[in-house]
Amino acid sequence: MDEFELIRQYFTRASTDTDVRVGIGDDGAVLRPAVGRDLVTVVDTLVEGVHFPANLGASDIAWRAVAVNLSDVAAMGGRPRWMTLALTLKNTDRRWLGEFSDGLFAAANEHNVSLVGGDTTRGQQVVISIQITADVEPDRALTRSGASAGDLIYVSGTPGDAAAGLELLQSNALTTDDARSLADRFCRPSARVRLAQAIAPLASAAIDVSDGLYADAQKLLQASGVGGQLEVNALPLSAALQATFDTARAREFALGGGDDYELCFTLPAENESRLNNIASQQNVSLTRIGNVTAGDDFVCTESGERFEYRDSGYRHFNEAEKSET
Amino acid sequence: MDEFELIRQYFTRASTDTDVRVGIGDDGAVLRPAVGRDLVTVVDTLVEGVHFPANLGASDIAWRAVAVNLSDVAAMGGRPRWMTLALTLKNTDRRWLGEFSDGLFAAANEHNVSLVGGDTTRGQQVVISIQITADVEPDRALTRSGASAGDLIYVSGTPGDAAAGLELLQSNALTTDDARSLADRFCRPSARVRLAQAIAPLASAAIDVSDGLYADAQKLLQASGVGGQLEVNALPLSAALQATFDTARAREFALGGGDDYELCFTLPAENESRLNNIASQQNVSLTRIGNVTAGDDFVCTESGERFEYRDSGYRHFNEAEKSET
Known part of the structure; x- marks a missing residue:
C-alpha cells in the first residue's frame, strides 16, 4: 500500500459541506469561506510517548488529536469548519489505521468539521499535527488579552479529571x-466549542486548559497585563476525583494537571446573570474561581488566606533543557 | 528555555499584514480573508532522514519546508498568504533554531507569507509540518482534473536537477x-508561485513536480481520466545536468527524480501563444513535452518511437510495505 492508496482508503470520506469546492486528492483544498467573517486557524501536535502513552488506543489518540484543536478553536470563540491532518507513522498497520480514522471522523463529525487535506509520512514515532480552520464574527474573536481588574475568573466543568485519569491509566489502577x-x-x-460561542459576547478573555488551570490562567492574566487571585476552595472538583484522591491531591490535579480542555475565562461582573442563563441552557457547570486584580501578582488563596502553590504545569522541553544544563 | 520562550524568541517576527488580526501567542490566529475569494489550504510534512538528509543545514531544511508548500499553492494557482508551523525537535539547539528560523522567514518573505501560528513539540527526530492558506478567484483554482485529449503537456524549468543534486550531495561529489x-x-x-498565477487562466490542469515528472504527470492524467504521451527528447535538461551525467542518467533524473517543485501542466493548444508571452515576461522556460490523449495509457516516446520507462517515482511507505509482505 503506498501513500496515495492509504489516504484514499482511510481518510477519504464524503463531505456534505458544499463550501468544500475541492477536497482531498489534489495539491490543495479549495474552500469557500462564509461572507463577512474572520478566519480562526489553530494547529496542535501530539507526539507518541510525549502527549499520549504509546499503548493508548488508536481511536482515542485520533479523538484527542482533534479535540485539542477544537479546544483551541473554542478558546477563540470560533465555529470550526475544516481540518487538515499531517500524520507521521512508523508503519502501515491496517487495524491501527482503521481505528485511528474512525476516532478522527467521530471527533470531527461532532462539530461538522470536514477533513479537507493532509500528508502522510513515515518516521520513527507517531506524530499527529492537526490544523483546524474556523470562523468568527469580525473582530469578535475571544483572545487572552482582554481581561481587566475587577473581572471574575471562571472555569467550565471539573478540571483535574483528565490528569488524574492519565495517572490511573498509567499505573493500571482502573479498578473502580x-x-x-x-x-x-x-x-x-470534549472541547467546549458550543459553550465558547455562547459566552464569546460576554467574556473579556479566554484560554483553554491544556497545560493546567493555574499555568493557563497565568498566561491569560499575563497577556492581559493584569494579576489575579484564585480561591482553591472554589475549585469545582468532580465527585469521581474526590472519591479517588484526597483533597490535597485532587487540588493538585485541578491546578496543575493539563489535558482537561475546559475553558478558563474572565467575565465583567455585570455579565454574570447572563452567563448563568447560558450555563443552565447548555447544562454545563461554570464556576467562579477567582478575581482579576490590578498589578501582575497571581496568587492562590484558601478561604481568603494565602495558599502556597508551586506550579508544575506541563511544558515541553523543560525536562530536556534541565538535563542539558 | 521552555516551549513558550522558544516560540517568542525564534518565531515571533513583526508582520506588516493588517489582515492578521491576531497573530502568534494566543490559542489561535485570527485572519481576515480577502472579500469574494476562495481559500486554498495545503499541508506538507518533512521528516528528518526521509525527506532530507540529517546533515542538511537548518536554514535549507526550513527553506525547503516552506517551498514544498508554496509549490502546492502554486499548483492550485493560489496566492499564498499565511502559514502555520508544527515543529517537532529532538532538543533545543539555539544555533540550529536561529538558522532554521532565518531560512523559514527568508522563504516566506519572498512571497509575503506571514507566520501566524504553530506548535513546538519534542520527539525522536525532526518533523516539520507547514500549512499554508492561500486564496484564489472563486472557482478558478487549478486542479489536476481538467485535462482533455488534445491538450499539450508542459513543464516549467529544468526537471531532474534537484534529484541529481541530492545524489551529488549525499556522495560528497560537489567538486564542480x-x-x-x-x-x-x-x-x-523555488516554488513557481508567480508563474502559476499567470498561467492559471490558460491551463486546463496542473500539478507540482514533487514525486517525479513521470509519476506526477501520470497522477494529473489519471485525475482527468485521460492518457498521454511524453517525448523524452523534448525533456528540458539543464546544461549543468548534461555536463555532469550522461543522457540516460540525466533523463532518469528528469523523469523519476522528485523534489524539483517545477510545474507540470496541460494547455489547450489555442492558448500556446499567450503562454509564450508569459514565459518571456517572467523569463521562465516553459517546454512542451507531450500531449494529452484519449484513453488511459501514458507512454513515453523517443523521437516518436515507443520508449520503455519504468517509473521509480518516490513514494512513502512503499519500502516499508515491501518488507512486510
Whole structure:
C-alpha cells in the first residue's frame, strides 16, 4: 500500500459541506469561506510517548488529536469548519489505521468539521499535527488579552479529571467506576466549542486548559497585563476525583494537571446573570474561581488566606533543557 | 528555555499584514480573508532522514519546508498568504533554531507569507509540518482534473536537477560549479508561485513536480481520466545536468527524480501563444513535452518511437510495505 492508496482508503470520506469546492486528492483544498467573517486557524501536535502513552488506543489518540484543536478553536470563540491532518507513522498497520480514522471522523463529525487535506509520512514515532480552520464574527474573536481588574475568573466543568485519569491509566489502577470515568476524561476530552460561542459576547478573555488551570490562567492574566487571585476552595472538583484522591491531591490535579480542555475565562461582573442563563441552557457547570486584580501578582488563596502553590504545569522541553544544563 | 520562550524568541517576527488580526501567542490566529475569494489550504510534512538528509543545514531544511508548500499553492494557482508551523525537535539547539528560523522567514518573505501560528513539540527526530492558506478567484483554482485529449503537456524549468543534486550531495561529489548548482536546486527550490498565477487562466490542469515528472504527470492524467504521451527528447535538461551525467542518467533524473517543485501542466493548444508571452515576461522556460490523449495509457516516446520507462517515482511507505509482505 503506498501513500496515495492509504489516504484514499482511510481518510477519504464524503463531505456534505458544499463550501468544500475541492477536497482531498489534489495539491490543495479549495474552500469557500462564509461572507463577512474572520478566519480562526489553530494547529496542535501530539507526539507518541510525549502527549499520549504509546499503548493508548488508536481511536482515542485520533479523538484527542482533534479535540485539542477544537479546544483551541473554542478558546477563540470560533465555529470550526475544516481540518487538515499531517500524520507521521512508523508503519502501515491496517487495524491501527482503521481505528485511528474512525476516532478522527467521530471527533470531527461532532462539530461538522470536514477533513479537507493532509500528508502522510513515515518516521520513527507517531506524530499527529492537526490544523483546524474556523470562523468568527469580525473582530469578535475571544483572545487572552482582554481581561481587566475587577473581572471574575471562571472555569467550565471539573478540571483535574483528565490528569488524574492519565495517572490511573498509567499505573493500571482502573479498578473502580470513578477511576474509569476519570480515565475517560483523558481519552475522550470534549472541547467546549458550543459553550465558547455562547459566552464569546460576554467574556473579556479566554484560554483553554491544556497545560493546567493555574499555568493557563497565568498566561491569560499575563497577556492581559493584569494579576489575579484564585480561591482553591472554589475549585469545582468532580465527585469521581474526590472519591479517588484526597483533597490535597485532587487540588493538585485541578491546578496543575493539563489535558482537561475546559475553558478558563474572565467575565465583567455585570455579565454574570447572563452567563448563568447560558450555563443552565447548555447544562454545563461554570464556576467562579477567582478575581482579576490590578498589578501582575497571581496568587492562590484558601478561604481568603494565602495558599502556597508551586506550579508544575506541563511544558515541553523543560525536562530536556534541565538535563542539558 | 521552555516551549513558550522558544516560540517568542525564534518565531515571533513583526508582520506588516493588517489582515492578521491576531497573530502568534494566543490559542489561535485570527485572519481576515480577502472579500469574494476562495481559500486554498495545503499541508506538507518533512521528516528528518526521509525527506532530507540529517546533515542538511537548518536554514535549507526550513527553506525547503516552506517551498514544498508554496509549490502546492502554486499548483492550485493560489496566492499564498499565511502559514502555520508544527515543529517537532529532538532538543533545543539555539544555533540550529536561529538558522532554521532565518531560512523559514527568508522563504516566506519572498512571497509575503506571514507566520501566524504553530506548535513546538519534542520527539525522536525532526518533523516539520507547514500549512499554508492561500486564496484564489472563486472557482478558478487549478486542479489536476481538467485535462482533455488534445491538450499539450508542459513543464516549467529544468526537471531532474534537484534529484541529481541530492545524489551529488549525499556522495560528497560537489567538486564542480555544475555539481554545486545542482545541489543548490535541492537545497533551495523555488516554488513557481508567480508563474502559476499567470498561467492559471490558460491551463486546463496542473500539478507540482514533487514525486517525479513521470509519476506526477501520470497522477494529473489519471485525475482527468485521460492518457498521454511524453517525448523524452523534448525533456528540458539543464546544461549543468548534461555536463555532469550522461543522457540516460540525466533523463532518469528528469523523469523519476522528485523534489524539483517545477510545474507540470496541460494547455489547450489555442492558448500556446499567450503562454509564450508569459514565459518571456517572467523569463521562465516553459517546454512542451507531450500531449494529452484519449484513453488511459501514458507512454513515453523517443523521437516518436515507443520508449520503455519504468517509473521509480518516490513514494512513502512503499519500502516499508515491501518488507512486510
